[in-house]
Amino acid sequence: MSMIADFYGGKSILITGATGFLGKVLMEKLFRTSPDLRVIYILVRPKAGQTLQQRVFQILNSKLFEKVKEVCPNVHEKIRAISADLNQNDFAISMQDMQELLSYTDIIFHCAATVRFDDHLRHAVQLNVTATQQLLLMASQMPNLKAFIHISTAFSNCNLKHIDEVIYPCPVEPKKIIDSMEWLDDAIIDEITPKLIGDRPNTYTYTKALGEMVVQQESGKLNLAIIRPSIVGATWQEPFPGWVDNVNGPTGLIVAAGKGFLRSIRATPMAVADLIPADIVVNLTLAVGWYTAVHRPKSTLIYHCTSGNLNPCNWGKMGIQVLATFEKIPLERAFRRPKADFTTNNVTTQYWNAVSHRAPAIIYDFYLRLTGRKPRMTKLMNRLLRTLSMLEYFINRSWEWSTYNTEMLMSKLSPEDQRVFNFDVRQLNWLEYIENYVLGVKKYLLKEDMAGIPEAKQHLKRLRNIHYLFNTALFLIAWRLLIARSQVARNVWFFIVSFCYKFLSYFRASSTLKV
Ligand SMILES: CCCCCCCCCCCCCCCC(=O)SCCNC(=O)CCNC(=O)[C@H](O)C(C)(C)COP(=O)(O)OP(=O)(O)OC[C@H]1O[C@@H](n2cnc3c(N)ncnc32)[C@H](O)[C@@H]1OP(=O)(O)O
Ligand SMILES: NC(=O)C1=CN([C@@H]2O[C@H](COP(=O)(O)OP(=O)(O)OC[C@H]3O[C@@H](n4cnc5c(N)ncnc54)[C@H](OP(=O)(O)O)[C@@H]3O)[C@@H](O)[C@H]2O)C=CC1
Known part of the structure; x- marks a missing residue:
């Protein structure tokens, strides 16, 4: 008793x-x-x-x-x-x-x-x-x-x-x-x-x-x-x-990471x-x-x-396990693929905030405006950054x-x-605990149905393709602009093209000889 x-x-x-x-x-x-x-x-x-x-x-x-x-x-x-x-x-x-x-x-x-x-x-x-x-x-x-x-x-x-x-x-x-x-x-x-x-x-x-x-x-x-x-x-x-x-404490950040809003965090x-x-x-x-x-x-x-x-656990281990769980059990309708880089440097933090947080929000709001809807992502991102700044004290000290x-x-x-x-x-096993935590966030806080996991995974695949497509397009535009403006870039470009051409010719010649 x-x-x-x-x-x-x-x-x-x-x-x-x-x-x-x-x-x-x-x-x-x-x-x-x-x-x-x-x-x-x-x-x-x-x-x-x-x-x-x-x-x-x-x-x-x-x-x-x-x-x-x-x-x-x-x-x-x-x-x-x-x-x-x-x-x-x-x-x-x-x-x-x-x-x-x-x-x-x-x-x-x-x-x-x-x-x-x-x-x-x-x-x-x-x-x-x-x-x-x-x-x-x-x-x-x-x-x-x-x-x-x-x-x-x-x-x-x-x-x-x-x-x-x-x-x-x-x-x-x-x-x-x-x-x-x-x-x-x-x-x-x-x-x-x-x-x-x-x-x-x-x-x-x-x-x-x-x-x-x-x-x-x-x-x-x-x-x-x-x-x-x-x-x-x-x-x-x-x-x-x-x-x-x-959503207090880590829970809010787990949601933000799973939904793809939180992409980098100033944490030790x-x-x-x-x-x-x-x-x-x-x-x-x-x-x-x-x-x-x-x-x-x-x-x-x-x-x-x-x-x-x-029974110590550190933020690095926790972050990795959170992301690993989202690979298996993603949240529905994510904005971007879950990924959260840890940085301890102020300059890098500012850079990632601009590139990974603010820029996608601005682009998405632009898209919402174009399609006649009310922009909301920039406001949401500003709130997230404010929340992050409040929590940073606790994730950079022991x-x-x-x-x-x-x-x-x-x-x-x-x-x-x-x-x-x-x-x-x-007696607590951290990896198991964090996995259940993430699962609990999905089920009890966000009230998402487990039957929706295949669709959520499909959605993440689509986001990955959009990401690759966007990056390739961005790279090509930047490269085209650079070539138009710089002789050095043009020389590099000709060098790469001629190198590839020579390599292909050599490859073709050697395969003909073998036959
Ligand atoms: C890869 C993963 C790595 C994980 C890595 C984890 C590291 C995680 C370290 C935690 C470290 C804490 C260590 C203290 C331990 C104690 O003893 S404290 C007890 C817990 N107390 C708290 O956590 C309270 C913290 N929250 C606050 O003070 C206020 O919410 C804030 C942060 C100042 C924001 O205030 P506000 O701008 O007026 O916003 P508020 O109305 O509260 O909420 C606005 C929106 O933000 C959302 N929100 C609120 N809090 C959060 C949050 N923590 N996160 C995200 N969104 C939030 C709300 O849901 C709300 O969304 P909507 O309902 O509008 O859609
Ligand atoms: N969560 C955490 O990470 C930690 C929490 N703690 C401590 O644990 C305790 C509980 O925290 P937690 O459960 O997370 O906090 P919550 O914010 O979830 O709960 C706070 C509770 O206080 C009540 N409350 C607030 N204002 C009033 C009021 N004016 N009159 C009546 N009731 C009021 C709230 O009622 P209502 O539902 O009406 O808002 C709610 O029931 C707190 O003392 C906190 O300091 C300590 C360390 C960490």
């Missing part, structure tokens, strides 16, 4: 960010392994014209929850969506709902965050710092609360090269930042943002570091733990391999690709929830959920994260728990 699954039985669990990528995988695993849990409260905001109920219905009826419905047929009754906006005071939760949450919650998993790299500092502070503080305040009023698990990121201290499982304080106290966001206007915030974030690359990593400080300030009063995952990728094994449903092939599958993060999170509640460590423990130090607490926790689990809540990244 799994001690962890048993622990969650009969419990009331509060999850923020349950509609997000990680939150959904967390909920799924909880329902599947502990179907006798009392209730999962999820804080949800109405979005994109959907009510709370519609959002929950959509999640529960997705492919991800297929196994859950077999194990826990009354899952609809065990999920309680509470209308909440983490940007609002008291999260805009009704009095009645708040009372219920305060009275019954046993465990909190705080996953909600803004993960956008370019978010305005005011908004990033509101969600990643102030909301965390408010949730901690709520937690302190919960008589039954056994553990509060905060999901941070391994990149909260990406300004350091070696990162231990400790909090590294930021120079300005979170409280001062929260206060200043209330009265400073946007223009001033824009001006001070670079100074505040210092040597971090964006407001996301900075505000996640502030969020950790806020959590640490509550240690002693509450039973807390922080989890720091690196780059969360598609699921490895559970509930099935390759599940992913958003030997830099560690510190990817971690979503199900490993979730298994560790649930194990940490159990350990924090049952063993009540004296201080707030931080757990690194990373792969680099235990970090070392110590994992003492994570390894300690693994040693505390029973063999059954080590199996059911497996977070041992050493």
Whole structure:
């Protein structure tokens, strides 16, 4: 019997960010392994014209929850969506709902965050710092609360090269930042943002570091733990391999490469690709929830959920495997054949951006205009280049994260728990994982039918022929122009032609002699 699954039985669990990528995988695993849990409260905001109920219905009826419905047929009754906006005071939760949450919650998993790299500092502070503080305040009023698990990121201290499982304080106290966001206007915030974030690359990593400080300030009063995952990728094994449903992190670039938009990337092939599958993060999170509640460590423990130090893979290897998978299983209606060159040089990057990204987009838009359609490729390409520039920081560096607490926790689990809540990244086979990841992107994110693979391959063949034809035509035009303008080019051309003629004559003569 799994001690962890048993622990969650009969419990009331509060999850923020349950509609997000990680939150959904967390909920799924909880329902599947502990179907006798009392209730999962999820804080949800109405979005994109959907009510709370519609959002929950959509999640529960997705492919991800297929196994859950077999194990826990009354899952609809065990999920309680509470209308909440983490940007609002008291999260805009009704009095009645708040009372219920305060009275019954046993465990909190705080996953909600803004993960956008370019978010305005005011908004990033509101969600990643102030909301965390408010949730901690709520937690302190919960008589039954056994553990509060905060999901941070391994990149909260990406300004350091070696990162231990400790909090590294930021120079300005979170409280001062929260206060200043209330009265400073946007223009001033824009001006001070670079100074505040210092040597971090964006407001996301900075505000996640502030969020950790806020959590640490509550240690002693509450039973807390922080989890720091690196780059969360598609699921490895559970509930099935390759599940992913958003374009964050590497997923977007995998799509862009498969569709032939991304042709070159400024990335260091030997830099560690510190990817971690979503199900490993979730298994560790649930194990940490159990350990924090049952063993009540004296201080707030931080757990690194990373792969680099235990089972490293690099971006070069990842890129090759992604492309190799697209050879076998291409995406439909690609713009160009998948190919992504890695370069570390700034000049080469600019060159490839012009030749492989911007030029084809301009030519295609010209074709769209000619055929009376609306041009769109240049806009799309500009967005991709902007995204690339935001991600470049993470694909040109390597970090070392110590994992003492994570390894300690693994040693505390029973063999059954080590199996059911497996977070041992050493068991992961990267080539197999990346292949399933790419397949998952095709099936679950893009919702492409596997029956369309022969047609997709045919389409790539057509693109290859167009590519050869285009290059030959381009070469001939360039050569013709050169010959018309340069005596040297003409001499070279005559030399080649006469050489070929002589060679052919010699060949013909020698074959006649043999006969
Ligand atoms: C051969 C293969 C090699 C593979 C090689 C992989 C290397 C891959 C390294 C990753 C390294 C991350 C390491 C951080 C690890 C954390 O801890 S961070 C957590 C994850 N967070 C993120 O990834 C958020 C990053 N995204 C952003 O911040 C914003 O989307 C951006 C990049 C600033 C773009 O903002 P924006 O211009 O306002 O655009 P937005 O509305 O967000 O999206 C516009 C379009 O871009 C698309 N898009 C968004 N993100 C992406 C993306 N990552 N890629 C492509 N398209 C994207 C959207 O789908 C959208 O398309 P449409 O729906 O309009 O058709
Ligand atoms: N993805 C990754 O690579 C990594 C993620 N992490 C951390 O993991 C956690 C989960 O990330 P992930 O699942 O990828 O992120 P997602 O962007 O997929 O999910 C974010 C969640 O937060 C919710 N949320 C955002 N704003 C509000 C709001 N104002 N009120 C209520 N809910 C809100 C979103 O709700 P809605 O659906 O309504 O938008 C969504 O459920 C985050 O803390 C992130 O920092 C850490 C390392 C890497």
